[in-house]
Amino acid sequence: MAYMISILPALLAGTKMTLGVFALTLVGSIPLGMVLSVGLMHRDQPGEFWLKKWFFKCLKAIIEAYVWLFRGTPLLLQLIFVFYGLPLIGIVFDRFNAAIFAFVLNYAAYFAEIYRGGFGAVATGQFEAATVLNLTRWQTLRYVVIPQVLKIVLPSMGNEVINLVKDSSLVYVIGLGDLLRAGNIATARDVTLLPLALVGVIYLLMTLVLTFAQRRIEKSFAYFK
Structure with missing residues (x-):
């Protein structure tokens, strides 16, 4: 027991770093993923000006390449590239900011695909009904589409959030x-597996809290059928 108490401050300091990376990654990657998913979902509109159509096609191609790159390469490689590779071309991050930058870009790519699937699952008839009701595009997204998308993607989002806790290592x-x-x-240092056992317990407690929060959030969306 005395040994556990002696190593607890170091483990708690490490936990603080883990939670910092976790929280800042979510804050940055979730909205970025949402924006990227909108670009992935763009479709040409009848009568759309050719220059505007060309611009959105190029933008969509860039986003698809970005998603392919960050989903197709290991996060560990991306961390190494950001911290050790980018300084070779004059872009320098400190250690913490390099970690956040790489994590946000990586997880935004995954969230973009999750949101794209959620948007694709919403029936097109609902967009047409919103038009009949004279709802603006923003009102349609806010009151009709996004609540349904969030309900659809919550299980997948929950899995990615739990993975993020572990990937922070x-x-x-x-x-x-x-x-x-x-x-x-x-x-x-001490030639004992007890510290790693405590690390496992702390990770399990963090994922338990996140799983409980996910279930509560899913219940709050239960009225969407």
């Missing part, structure tokens, strides 16, 4: 002292 590669690194240091 990858920041060790650029020297950040997260929870897992703190446990590894204590294990190597």
Whole structure:
């Protein structure tokens, strides 16, 4: 017990770093993913000016390439590239900002695809009904489409959020002292697996809280059938 108390401050400091990466990644990647999904869903409109049509086609192609790149390469590689590679062309981040930058770009790509699937699952007849009711495009999105999309994507979003908690351990590669690194240091120093067992318990507690929050949020959307 005394040993557990002695290593707890280091583990809690690592937990603070893990939660910081987790929270800031969500704050940045969820809205960015939503914006990117709108670009992925763009369709040519009848009578649309050719220059505008060309612009949106190019924009959609760029977003698709971005999603392909960040979903097709390991997050660990992206972290290394951002922190060690970008300085070679004059773009320098400190360790924490490099981690947030890489995590936000990576998870925004996944969220964009999740939201795209959610938007695609909304029946087109609802857009037509909103037009008949004289709702603006923004009103249609806010009151009709987005609530349904959120209900559809919540399970997938929940899985990605839980993955994010575990993926945050990858920041060790650029020297950040997260929870897992703190446990590894204590294990190597004291030659015992107890620190890693405590790390596992802390991760399980964090995912338990997130799972409970996800279930509560899903229940709040239960009125959408």
